[in-house]
Amino acid sequence: MSDLSGRTAFVTGSVQGIGLAVAKALAVAGARIAVHGLASPGQAEEAVATLKAAGAPDILVNNAGIQKTVSLAEADADTWDAIIGVNLSGVFHTMRLALPGMAERGFGRVINIASVHGLVASVNKAPYVASKFGVVGMSKVAALEYAAAGTKATGGVTVNCIAPGWTETAIIEPQVAARAEHFGGDRDKGIADLLKEKQPSIRTSDPSEIGELALWLCNPVAHNVTGTTIPVDGSWTAQ
Template sequence: MSDLSGRTAFVTGSVQGIGLAVAKALAVAGARIAVHGLASPGQAEEAVATLKAAGAPDARFFDADMRDVAAIEIMMAAVAEWGGPDILVNNAGIQKTVSLAEADADTWDAIIGVNLSGVFHTMRLALPGMAERGFGRVINIASVHGLVASVNKAPYVASKFGVVGMSKVAALEYAAAGTKATGGVTVNCIAPGWTETAIIEPQVAARAEHFGGDRDKGIADLLKEKQPSIRTSDPSEIGELALWLCNPVAHNVTGTTIPVDGDWTAQ
């Protein structure tokens, strides 16, 4: 297991789902966690308490609308003042299933703003400090839809393809930062397929309706079209992969996108 004692990790969208699972894996390894997400005060407090209980020596909630550049800049300055980030995990994201003909400008702007522009702004603000310290990890939670397309997801697919491409550029720009001894600075993407999170619930519910509300049958029907394993992933599995990428031995794993998709993108 990676020992992240003394490291500070900032995980966007970390009050639930994949983000919380990633934050928890990093907390177990001893990192301080900067928590972020759309949350009520109670939800934020619960996430912070969960991460402290998991092993984080400290955890604090930071708030910003990922569509608001000024808010992101203020938030990143606050995280820097707190002592980080040594590890940046961009997980915050939104999705709306809609055809090109039915999509509107507001849908496009919101999805691109959160999923792509927000990632750009956190990276541009975090990476110089990582380079100065000789260690840094950026892990962008992309999607299989950053590698392949599906109908009725044009804004989402565009945002995730953008994240994958942008991450490659960042990885190239910082490839020589740090050393093997310090751990270097790496930028990678994780591309989950069907994962048990709230973002897939509308699609699961729609399929379940065809089977009298049977959720398991709805999930199986949904997965058989794309994911050959016919198994969803658990968010904790994404967390464990993110933790491994933070290990110093992963200093030469950079500029890559790792699918966790039951062979979806191998087809």
């Protein structure tokens, strides 16, 4: 297991699901964690104070994201702006602010939670797919720009994407419930029916699995793993 004692990690969208699982994995390894999510004004002020106290992040995990299923014909400018703003612009701004400090210290890890939809497309998801393809491309640029930062001894600065397929999070529950209705409410059969269209393993991932992969990417031995997008998708993108 990576020892992240003394390291500071900022994980966006980390109050539930994949983000929370990543934050937990990093915390177990000893990192100081700054979490992020929708909050009241008071909670937001407290979060900002926590971030300032924690200092510059050694690890940045961009997980925050939104999705709306809508056809190109039905999509509007507000939908496009919202999805691109959170999923792509948010990643850009956190990276541009965090990476220079990482380079100065000789160690840094940026892990962007993309999606299989950063590698392949699906109907009725144009804004979402565009945002995730953008994250994958932008991450490659950042990886190139910071590839020579640091050394093997310090751990270097790396930028990678994780591309989950079907993962057990709240965001998929409405789709699971809808499919389960066709099988008398049997959730397992509903999941199997949903996954067989895309994910050959017909198994969902648990958020903790994404967390463990993120933790491994933070290990100094991963200093030359940069500019990659790692699918966790049961061979979805292998097709």
